[in-house]
Amino acid sequence: MAIEQRTTRQKEAIKAVLAEQEHPLLPDEILTLALRGVPSLGIATVYRTLKTLQEEGQVCCVEIPGQAPRYERADKGxxxxxxxxxxxxxxxxxxxxxxxxxxxxxxxxxxxxxxxxxxxxxxxx
Ligand SMILES: [Zn+2]
Ligand SMILES: [Zn+2]
Incomplete structure (x- = not known):
């Protein structure tokens, strides 16, 4: 599969996970849920994709003091x-x-x- 196609599939899988969950998720939790759709996914790709989605304004970072950053979709209101x-x-x-x-x-x-x-x-x- 072309790199571009693979990147799109990984991105769509991560977006789908964030769309179906009603609370912010840790990158590890995103990985576990997204692996069902894209079994080849790794944690480094999850971090990289989350960064891209944040830059595009599609994903927000939820920072709670003393906690690792969590992520949620940006269109929740x-x-x-x-x-x-x-x-x-x-x-x-x-x-x-x-x-x-x-x-x-x-x-x-x-x-x-x-x-x-x-x-x-x-x-x-
Ligand atoms: Zn509890
Ligand atoms: Zn308020």
């Missing part, structure tokens, strides 16, 4: 994450917080925000 302190799973939260603008002093303008909630997930409580 505004949302936040919940990080389990025990099993370290990360979940998507659909809602946002009201009244954040009231936190800043007069004359300040909020352009964006990031919120991560930490605690115990349902399986760990």
């Amino acid at each position: 505004h949302h936040h994450h919940f990080h389990c302190r025990k099993c370290h799973a990360v979940f998507d939260l659909e809602k946002c917080v009201e009244g954040l603008k009231k936190l800043v002093p007069a004359g300040f303008r909020v352009t964006d925000h990031e919120i991560t909630l930490h605690g115990l997930c349902k399986s760990c409580t």
